Amino acid sequence: PVTVSAKEKFSPSQRKRLEALLISDEIDLDDPNLPPYEELEADLVAKRKAELADIYENSREHMLAELERDISAFLISKGFIEIKSSILIPEEYIVRMGIDKDVELSKQVFRTDDGKCLRPMLAPVLYNYLRRFDKVLPDPIKIFEIGPCYRKESDGSSHLEEFTMVNFCQMGDGSTRENLVQLIDEFLTHLGISYEIEGDECMVYGATVDVMHGDLELSSAVVGPVPMDMDWGIDKPWIGAGFGLERLLKVRHNFKNIKRGSRSEYYYNGIHTNL
Numbered sequence: 001p002v003t004v005s006a007k008e009k010f011s012p013s014q015r016k017r018l019e020a021l022l023i024s025d026e027i028d029l030d031d032p033n034l035p036p037y038e039e040l041e042a043d044l045v046a047k048r049k050a051e052l053a054d055i056y057e058n059s060r061e062h063m064l065a066e067l068e069r070d071i072s073a074f075l076i077s078k079g080f081i082e083i084k085s086s087i088l089i090p091e092e093y094i095v096r097m098g099i100d101k102d103v104e105l106s107k108q109v110f111r112t113d114d115g116k117c118l119r120p121m122l123a124p125v126l127y128n129y130l131r132r133f134d135k136v137l138p139d140p141i142k143i144f145e146i147g148p149c150y151r152k153e154s155d156g157s158s159h160l161e162e163f164t165m166v167n168f169c170q171m172g173d174g175s176t177r178e179n180l181v182q183l184i185d186e187f188l189t190h191l192g193i194s195y196e197i198e199g200d201e202c203m204v205y206g207a208t209v210d211v212m213h214g215d216l217e218l219s220s221a222v223v224g225p226v227p228m229d230m231d232w233g234i235d236k237p238w239i240g241a242g243f244g245l246e247r248l249l250k251v252r253h254n255f256k257n258i259k260r261g262s263r264s265e266y267y268y269n270g271i272h273t274n275l
């Protein structure tokens with residue numbers, strides 16, 4: 001063969017370095033017409049340095065924090081009250097969510113040695129808030145929380161072990177599928193993210209309304225009531241949706257990997273920090 005095969009153009013360590021410097025699919029590393037490694041690496045480093053300098057000069061906002069603030073303001077404007085609860089929760093909440101010890105999600109939970117765990121979802125404490133606020137506040141009760149969640153994961157480009165979830169939910173009047181879909185539409189339109197709705201099944205809630213961007217699940221949403229509500233002292237209809245913020249960033253910025261927009265010391269707003 002006359003041409004050098006694409007795979008041989010860069011050594012594995014060179015390829016790794018170039019991949020770290022790339023943010024989205026801006027360059028195809030298998031393109032045979034690419035400049036030599038040294039030139040390409042220097043170009044990318046210069047570009048990333050300029051982008052970082054621009055952020056320092058002009059915005060200075062971390063994209064994950066900025067997205068949380070944006071979502072928070074949006075939901076508050078829609079009448080939802082913001083909650084900040086503990087990231088460490090009783091392990092018992094997992095079982096009460098219908099996640100038995102032998103199922104996959106239970107095995108994904110990070111447990112402490114004193115009966116607690118890092119929350120894998122926000123729903124248990126939101127259940128408690130709905131029950132307590134319903135005694136005090138007018139119907140419908142509309143609440144949300146945004147914050148870190150933890151799951152042991154093996155799959156790479158769309159899963160993090162430490163991710164950020166927003167879960168908003170409404171209980172009481174107007175808790176219909178129509179209103180849920182409308183709220184999701186307003187939410188994603190506000191964020192400028194396109195989506196398709198799909199029906200799915202999960203072990204916690206049964207039927208879910210999944211919000212997809214291509215093959216990527218952005219959210220699982222649910223129209224209650226569900227049988228488990230009884231175990232949380234809830235007896236009214238509800239709707240709710242949980243979105244991963246890093247997945248929203250992945251879509252918005254066309255990231256190759258979800259790590260680009262996550263809590264990290266290696267990437268700042270998608271930019272490799274080792275420049």
Ligand code: ATP
Nearest residue numbers: 151153158159160163217218219220242243244247
């Ligand atoms: P998947 O099937 O993609 O693993 P899931 O159905 O287990 O996700 P849910 O329990 O429905 O996830 O969580 C609600 C949302 O939280 C998901 O739609 C996704 O946006 C986000 N999410 C869940 N797990 C992760 C993770 N490990 N990393 C990043 N985001 C996640």
Ligand code: 9VF
Nearest residue numbers: 121123126127169222238240241242
């Ligand atoms: C949908 C995603 C059970 C009445 C407090 C609200 C929801 C969210 C599904 C999440 C989960 N559920 N990761 O519940 O909004 O719980 O699996 Si409530």
Ligand code: MG
Nearest residue numbers: 202217219220
């Ligand atoms: Mg899901």
